[in-house]
Amino acid sequence: MMVLLQRFGRRGCEGLETLGRAGIFLIQASFGVPSPEGWRLWLRQMHFVGVLSLAIVMVSGLFIGMVLALQGYTILVDFGAEQALGQMVALSLLRELSPVVAALLFAGRAGSALTAEIGLMKATEQLTSMEMIGVDPLRRVVAPRLWAGFVALPLLTVGFSVVGIGGGYLVGVEWLGVFDGSFWGNMQASVDFWSDIGNGMVKSLVFALVVTWIAVFQGYDLIPTSEGISRATTRTVVYSSLVVLGLDFVLTAVMFGGLS
Amino acid sequence: MKRSKTMELGVGIFMLAGILGLVFLGVRVSGLTFSAPGETFRLEANFANVGSLKPRARVTMAGVTVGRVTDIDLDTEWYDARVVLELDGELEGQLSRDTTAAILTAGLLGEQYIGLSVGGDPETLSDGDAIRDTQSAVVLEELIQQFVSNMATN
Amino acid sequence: MFDNFPGNLPMSDSPLVVVKDLHFSRGDMPIFRGVDMQIPRGKITAVMGPSGTGKTTLLKLIGGQLVPDAGQVLIDGHDVHALSRKALFVLRRRMGMLFQSGALFSDLDVYENVAFPLRVHTDLPDAMIRDVALMKLEAVGLRGARAMMPAELSGGMARRVALARAIALDPELVLYDEPFVGQDPISMGVLVQLIKRLNEALGLTAIVVSHDIKETLSIADYVYVIADGEVMAHGTPASLDVDDDPRVSQFVHGEPDGPVPFHYPAVDFVTDILATGAQR
Numbered sequence: 029m030m031v032l033l034q035r036f037g038r039r040g041c042e043g044l045e046t047l048g049r050a051g052i053f054l055i056q057a058s059f060g061v062p063s064p065e066g067w068r069l070w071l072r073q074m075h076f077v078g079v080l081s082l083a084i085v086m087v088s089g090l091f092i093g094m095v096l097a098l099q100g101y102t103i104l105v106d107f108g109a110e111q112a113l114g115q116m117v118a119l120s121l122l123r124e125l126s127p128v129v130a131a132l133l134f135a136g137r138a139g140s141a142l143t144a145e146i147g148l149m150k151a152t153e154q155l156t157s158m159e160m161i162g163v164d165p166l167r168r169v170v171a172p173r174l175w176a177g178f179v180a181l182p183l184l185t186v187g188f189s190v191v192g193i194g195g196g197y198l199v200g201v202e203w204l205g206v207f208d209g210s211f212w213g214n215m216q217a218s219v220d221f222w223s224d225i226g227n228g229m230v231k232s233l234v235f236a237l238v239v240t241w242i243a244v245f246q247g248y249d250l251i252p253t254s255e256g257i258s259r260a261t262t263r264t265v266v267y268s269s270l271v272v273l274g275l276d277f278v279l280t281a282v283m284f285g286g287l288s
Numbered sequence: 289m290k291r292s293k294t295m296e297l298g299v300g301i302f303m304l305a306g307i308l309g310l311v312f313l314g315v316r317v318s319g320l321t322f323s324a325p326g327e328t329f330r331l332e333a334n335f336a337n338v339g340s341l342k343p344r345a346r347v348t349m350a351g352v353t354v355g356r357v358t359d360i361d362l363d364t365e366w367y368d369a370r371v372v373l374e375l376d377g378e379l380e381g382q383l384s385r386d387t388t389a390a391i392l393t394a395g396l397l398g399e400q401y402i403g404l405s406v407g408g409d410p411e412t413l414s415d416g417d418a419i420r421d422t423q424s425a426v427v428l429e430e431l432i433q434q435f436v437s438n439m440a441t442n
Numbered sequence: 443m444f445d446n447f448p449g450n451l452p453m454s455d456s457p458l459v460v461v462k463d464l465h466f467s468r469g470d471m472p473i474f475r476g477v478d479m480q481i482p483r484g485k486i487t488a489v490m491g492p493s494g495t496g497k498t499t500l501l502k503l504i505g506g507q508l509v510p511d512a513g514q515v516l517i518d519g520h521d522v523h524a525l526s527r528k529a530l531f532v533l534r535r536r537m538g539m540l541f542q543s544g545a546l547f548s549d550l551d552v553y554e555n556v557a558f559p560l561r562v563h564t565d566l567p568d569a570m571i572r573d574v575a576l577m578k579l580e581a582v583g584l585r586g587a588r589a590m591m592p593a594e595l596s597g598g599m600a601r602r603v604a605l606a607r608a609i610a611l612d613p614e615l616v617l618y619d620e621p622f623v624g625q626d627p628i629s630m631g632v633l634v635q636l637i638k639r640l641n642e643a644l645g646l647t648a649i650v651v652s653h654d655i656k657e658t659l660s661i662a663d664y665v666y667v668i669a670d671g672e673v674m675a676h677g678t679p680a681s682l683d684v685d686d687d688p689r690v691s692q693f694v695h696g697e698p699d700g701p702v703p704f705h706y707p708a709v710d711f712v713t714d715i716l717a718t719g720a721q722r
Contacts, residue, residue: 065561065562068292071295071296071299072292072295074299074302074303075295075298075299078299078302079298079299079302082302118317122313122317148548149547149548152543152545152548153541153542153543153545154545154546154547154548156502156507156541156545157539157541157545157604158547159507159534160505160507160534160537160538160539161534161535161558161559161562161563161607162531162532162534162535162559162562162563163531163562164531179303180302182306183302183303183305183306183307183309184306186306186309186310186313187305187306187309189309189313189317190309190312190313193313193317212316215317215319216316216317216318216319217319219317219318219319220318220344221314221318224318225310225313225314225317225318229310
């Protein structure tokens with residue numbers, strides 16, 4: 029019993045320690061001074077985490093929008109309310125699905141790659157050698173990746189929504205024959221720019237921060253062996269997904285749940 | 289160097305597409321209009337009961353949206369609800385002093401909104417004035433209760 | 443830039459690096475228990491010892507990447523571990539380090555790798571950077587490989603590029619971490635030559651950590667042998683060769699068994715073999 033308690037205590041302390049390290053790490057890294065050089069590094073990372081994640085996010089968005097329209101139609105048509113299809117697709121995408129699904133895909137596609145990349149740089153002593161040359165790897169390696177992630181995910185989320193609504197339109201209007209005017213009209217009447225799109229973007233920003241932070245920290249903090257890298261990559265995806273889903277509940281409760 | 293040029297172009301297109309996407313969402317999906325918010329003016333109205341009226345609800349006139357509710361709170365002097373309305377500026381000085389405000393319901397179970405109808409008083413309402421003649425929300429339970437008690441007395 | 447040529451070397455006899463009573467442990471395991479060293483200026487000093495004695499750790503302590511439990515490392519009079527992060531980074535510009543794996547930046551090509559320290563620490567125009575970088579690459583004989591990516595290089599070439607990068611800023615002190623490990627005889631010979639030549643031509647102070655006895659002794663001016671967390675012996679290569687201490691002579695002459703036992707500690711072989719009921 030005592031042993032069990034002791035073990036829990038030690039685990040807890042270790043967890044807190046890691047959290048503290050991660051916090052210090054985030055602060056040190058994100059205040060890297062921007063320079064022309066930093067700008068170029070950031071651009072390269074934007075390409076890596078943003079542009080290269082575009083395809084998977086867009087394709088998923090299209091299918092999710094199409095499925096939403098299909099499912100929604102079969103339910104709404106029973107109440108003769110299929111005109112509300114546009115509203116349903118847009119609201120579920122903007123408020124929930126786009127931020128969450130885009131963040132999950134981002135964690136899987138870009139987050140794991142970030143962890144593995146930084147981990148490999150650590151394992152091959154590139155980070156240490158950078159330090160010995162007198163360059164802070166937090167600024168040179170970590171900061172551009174963090175900022176690229178912060179910017180890329182919200183943009184990907186917007187893309188996800190646009191393509192998703194396009195997919196909904198395709199299935200709802202073109203295929204199932206919902207009236208074009210009421211599809212857009214109902215959508216415009218019910219979607220509010222600030223409370224729906226704005227809150228969705230806030231969610232997405234929070235997720236971007238958390239996912240990139242986890243990914244980069246896991247890469248920086250891992251044990252520099254091949255086993256360590258593979259474990260850290262898995263941890264990135266698992267932790268990011270859990271934290272995104274958990275935070276989504278909290279944010280939803282605060283934004284839409286009437287907790288005031 | 290060539291590779292980095294195409295990369296820069298890619299990132300540029302990506303960011304532009306993101307911003308255009310946001311504009312699309314704003315204009316096409318939420319119907320945001322970019323005309324300046326325009327002049328508005330405020331009126332107050334006290335209701336005995338606002339039912340489930342919410343801030344941001346529509347204010348209409350002959351079915352046309354002319355403004356929205358900005359604030360609802362309890363008037364501790366009369367213990368009724370004070371509702372602040374924000375109306376299009378072009379209506380300022382057009383609404384007669386005996387304009388009535390009623391809380392209406394869209395459909396049987398729809399959301400509640402405020403409908404204004406003009407009277408005949410030559411004097412007009414201006415910013416900060418209060419609408420005297422108001423009609424409270426219809427609360428379904430009260431209606432049913434009334435109906436039942438009427439039945440009983442008959 | 444020409445500060446490091448022998449002619450203008452500050453003619454001081456004080457050692458460049460002084461290690462005083464260094465204690466360091468990893469977890470519960472002590473690695474160093476009071477190490478004292480003096481690294482003379484402009485000489486090649488070798489630090490040798492069996493694997494697992496923390497030679498690389500020693501370099502990391504000198505470079506300020508690890509902090510000792512007790513003791514000091516003084517570089518040119520500065521206590522490395524008492525410096526602020528900023529001052530430490532400034533001091534590191536005067537050091538170069540060659541890592542065991544080369545540690546080239548995998549996203550930059552050979553030329554950019556060598557130019558990297560110049561770009562971050564100097565405001566030189568591109569043309570000058572190009573000249574210096576090509577000069578350094580020429581020194582290691584890889585000017586022709588400037589457009590290759592690190593992944594395309596062989597192990598020996600990668601280490602030579604890393605050496606060119608380590609000396610790009612004309613450091614006063616170069617730390618070599620196992621420069622000969624895993625090299626074929628030809629590239630080993632090339633590296634030995636390079637280290638020797640750099641030391642002679644530029645007057646660099648070098649610390650070579652290695653357990654390749656023959657190669658190291660052939661270039662070192664002074665040798666420290668560490669074992670069990672302490673300095674076991676030190677002296678010139680010639681004096682070590684005739685050292686009486688059996689531990690030193692076992693190491694220097696590469697005998698498989700001696701005071702450092704061949705067998706990892708275990709129960710007596712016969713008892714172990716005859717033990718009944720044991721699974722493994």
